[in-house]
Amino acid sequence: MPLTGNGNDGDVQRQLETPMxxxxxxxxxxxxxxxxxxxxxxxxxxxxxxxxxxxxxxxxxxxxxxxxxxxxxxxxxxxxxxxxxxxxxxxxxxxxxxxxxxxxxxxxxxxxxxxxxxxxxxxxxxxxxxxxxxxxxxxxxxxxxxxxxxxxxxxxxxxxxxxxxxxxxxxxxxxxxxxxxxxxxxxxxxxxxxxxxxxxxxxxxxxxxxxxxxxxxxxxxxxxxxxxxxxxxxxxxxxxxxxxxxxxxxxxxxxxxxxxxxxxxxxxxxxxxxxxxxxxxxxxxxxxxxxxxxxxxxxxxxxxxxAYSEKGQMSFKTAFKIETYWTQRLEEWKESSLPLQIRDRKWRKVLNDAKGLILSFVIRVQILIVLSSKLFRLISVCFLSQIKRLKNIFTASTSNIHGFSESESGVNTEQDLTRYVLLLEGEVEQPHKTLKDICNEVDKVIEIGKKQQPQNLKNLLLKIDKFSSLTEIDDYQVPSLHSQEPPNCCSLVLVILTTIAIAIPNISEHSTNWLLSSVNQGLFYVKLIEKCLDRNGVRLNIRNAADYAWQEVELYQKWQDKNLQEMSRNGRNSKNILQELSRQAGETVEEFKRNVKDCRMKDSLNWPVKVIAANSMDRIARTILLVNESHDPLTDEELFNQLSTIIADVLAACLTNLTRVITMKCQQNGIEEREKSVHQAALLLGETEEIIHILQQHKGQSLNPEKSAYTKKWFVLMEHGN
Incomplete structure (x- = not known):
């Protein structure tokens, strides 16, 4: 039966109000x-x-x-x-x-x-x-x-x-x-x-x-x-x-x-x-x-x-001018045709007239709002102008007491940048202090970047002028396991070379950890460079293969589920390790060839990331084996040092694009992302300033004709296969 008593109604009300x-x-x-x-x-x-x-x-x-x-x-x-x-x-x-x-x-x-x-x-x-x-x-x-x-x-x-x-x-x-x-x-x-x-x-x-x-x-x-x-x-x-x-x-x-x-x-x-x-x-x-x-x-x-700056004081003539950008969008809507598809001409005319009347009213309201806002601003300018003048007088007198003129304060530096200030119609030039703060912010961001410089990477790059007998690598043509050879990229080459280096037996843990840390720091910039230069994302899957392989190597020291430390301990010598890595990679590629049925896999850029990484490992491992067989046997430590040198070379060649990437980030087209992009460019310059110096110093001495030819041919081999 329904509750009709006042007592029950009160209890229900109290229960409802309890969680309030x-x-x-x-x-x-x-x-x-x-x-x-x-x-x-x-x-x-x-x-x-x-x-x-x-x-x-x-x-x-x-x-x-x-x-x-x-x-x-x-x-x-x-x-x-x-x-x-x-x-x-x-x-x-x-x-x-x-x-x-x-x-x-x-x-x-x-x-x-x-x-x-x-x-x-x-x-x-x-x-x-x-x-x-x-x-x-x-x-x-x-x-x-x-x-x-x-x-x-x-x-x-x-x-x-x-x-x-x-x-x-x-x-x-x-x-x-x-x-x-x-x-x-x-x-x-x-x-x-x-x-x-x-x-x-x-x-x-x-x-x-x-x-x-x-x-x-x-x-x-x-x-x-x-x-x-x-x-x-x-x-x-x-x-x-x-x-x-x-x-x-x-x-x-x-x-x-x-x-x-x-x-x-x-x-x-x-x-x-x-x-x-x-x-x-x-x-x-x-x-x-x-x-x-x-x-x-x-x-x-x-x-x-x-509105009241040192360069342009507001006048009554300009104070109440309605710039075109305030009403231009509304005018465009007013002049545009109706988005509705109405066949009856009479109703189209009625709706079009109604739209015109409504937007005319809205435009008048917009003008009224802008005029009122400008009036408030003008009143504020008049109220604060006296305070600003007193402040300027006090600042000028203080500067004169200390013998510190405006030109000495660095204002002239900002003067050179005033033409790069972008203003809208009706805006006066911005105060010197605003421009100075903007320029100072650049220096601060660069200084923040300097505190984050990759020290291990800088030490690794010092090896770029010490080439070894691997300069003859261009004489060896290693056949591919697949007719459709996927292209390589710097990050994948670096990951494969580092994987081989840390798998070499009889190398101290300190050396392998140092190499891992150095390459990890370098890969951050290499990936950034590759992403910027590969605008169309043609090699996205190749870069994903490098990311997949590096995650296993850096975090777990594994290569496709094989423990590299265990492989290093069980391996008799570096030749045995290279053969094992090549064999495992070859099996992965051959299994893929046998089982592939998807027609998209005819394009090597669509291969699974595991297969792409394995194919690259097979080619690089077999190439190094052939080079070693044509020379006197190298000790494990010598091979490790030579691989470290090649890694430094690959990094140096890729990092020469840093200045290009910094410039590209400065010229970012999207207006919403432009500010963030230039900030990233300044931070990147701070982090890599010394690296750019190292590359410039070695540009002449390390890339002599013989070594330059070696580097070029190595990249041709890694980039395009045969």
Whole structure:
């Protein structure tokens, strides 16, 4: 029978409300995760001296929007009575926390493509409208009781500011694709100019000195940093205004908390079913608002600082100019045809007119938002200009006291790079300090790379000028086990040679471990070079074979499930080891030939990685056996040293492409990945600077005609077989 008694209804209600405090803790945990992500972005900005705080850890995506939906649960709760002090503060803090998160989101649009921007802004809009509608339903339904309700004014203001921030985020999102196109065109023009300068200076990519590489990286770093879509958004008018709004919202929350504390003498007063958890919600969200306001506030200051720089003060004529990139995308949508296939001409006309009216209204709203943002920025410039002038006067007087002029401070160095700064229409040149910080960041990254230099690899490369009797290797033509011979690559050759070397008996463990460590360090750069040069991925499977074989060798000292240490102990001499390795590899290839049925296997590039590695092992092992048989017998240690020399030669020949790879990384085309790619180039230069010096020093003495011929023919053999 149905429960009709009031006592039973009360028991059911109490049972339903029992888990509510733990649901509140779930809300607090979601708020805390968002707060920690915003804190991580703040630390990253300060650490890299990017005081416009790029969105690296807290950006608009499915995860962050889901967390925000949980964090704002109290705002959309229409059924729970929340009239006590802590309950009301939790309602307001949820709204202000969301507005702070939206302010932090703005620059993250720069990392997305057009489709991602559209989907994320729609998802954010749905969440914001849901929250606002629920808040206003509550306000309308209890309008007769608002006289006795605490901090309802703060709720109204917060909900209005959230809606305003959504409009501003949408305005910024609309201009991002257009600014990317403009910046890409400017970048390609500057890239052409930089390339022409290098040609005029007669600088060959392969023989670039490290100091010239450093100068080149700085040039491309400036281009990448100043054209970073996140940086462009951070210095825009809408972003600066969103920073002001976030500051105002933070002050509103602080005012509400202070007023409630003074009036009620406590924060911990709750009457809702969420119970004690509302205190934790207020604490977590208040901390998030405090930390999350830092990035928007600094972005506001950054935009104001750029608008009023030493080189270009803002004028009223340019202050309210609407650049084309703000409305160009909307104009394109307005002029485009309808994507719908409607046969009726009348309805097509109605829909087209409706689309034109809607987009005309949206364009006017966009212009209004941009003009309002520029007005806020102009007011900020006027307010802060006096402070900036006083600071400049104080800095100039201090410099004169210490006899330290601007030209001596290294500003002239940045002056040479000012033409590589990429700016949008209407932007003034960036301050000297910003350009100086960008250049200093290059030096810091290179210094970090220097602390990570591969010492064992450098010692191994010192062997590249000590060739042995294996210079006659080109006289030996080893027949292939298969008619379709797969091509080789440097990494696979290095893995095979190292495998043979550590399997040689009577070699000290220290020597084999040193060789393993040296080759492991070298393979990191060899793989990077091969990946960059093999853009189409033609030899991807060959490189995968090298990875497969090296994992077994380095981690377990095994070759295709055979223990190399045990093989070394049981082997009588190096000849016996080479024969055993060749025999095992040959069996693997022959078994593959007998059992292959897939027609794709006719192309050797599609072979299984195990077969590719075995085929390479067979050819190299038999080649070394033939070479040894034509000379006086070598001791195990002599063969180990000769193999170490060949490994050093192979590494040296491959690593001569380092300067080329560094240059290619500097010229990365993708605008979203360009900044990261140049950073990798600077780090790579720092790690390999001494290696490049070693290769340049040995370029003349080690590659004499006889040795150069040997190296060339060895590579022909390894690369193409017969």
């Amino acid at each position: 405090p733990w649901i509140g803790m779930y809300v607090a945990a979601a708020s805390l995760v968002c707060s920690l992500a915003m804190t991580a972005d703040v630390f990253h900005g300060f650490r890299t001296k990017k005081l416009w705080f790029p969105s690296k850890y807290f950006s608009i995506n499915a995860a962050s929007l889901s967390l925000l939906a949980v964090a704002t649960k109290l705002s959309v709760d229409l059924t729970t009575n929340m009239w006590a002090v802590t309950d009301r503060l939790a309602k307001v803090s949820s709204l202000i926390f969301m507005s702070t998160a939206m302010g932090n989101f703005m620059t993250s649009f720069g990392t997305m493509n057009d489709k991602e921007i559209l989907l994320n802004i729609i998802a954010l809009g749905v969440l914001v409208i849901t929250v606002i509608v629920n808040v206003w339903i509550q306000l309308i339904q209890v309008r007769h009781f608002l006289g006795g309700r605490e901090i309802y004014a703060e709720e109204i203001i917060a909900s209005f500011f959230i809606l305003l921030l959504l409009v501003m985020l949408s305005a910024s999102a609309v201009m991002v694709p257009t600014t990317k196109r403009h910046l890409e065109l400017k970048y390609q023009e500057m890239l052409k100019l930089a390339t022409e300068e290098e040609i005029l200076q007669s600088v060959e990519i392969e023989i670039l000195a490290t100091d010239k590489l450093r100068a080149m990286i700085k040039k491309y770093w400036v281009m990448a940093e100043t054209s970073s879509p996140q940086f462009v958004i951070a210095r825009s008018a809408t972003c600066s205004t969103s920073g002001v709004l976030c500051l105002v919202m933070a002050f509103i929350l602080a005012e509400a908390q202070a007023r409630m504390a003074i009036k009620n003498k406590t924060f911990r007063e709750t009457a809702s079913s969420y119970g004690w958890s509302t205190t934790w919600i207020v604490l977590a969200q208040s901390a998030g608002v405090l930390v999350g306001t830092i990035a928007p506030a600094f972005r506001w200051f950054t935009a104001v600082n750029f």
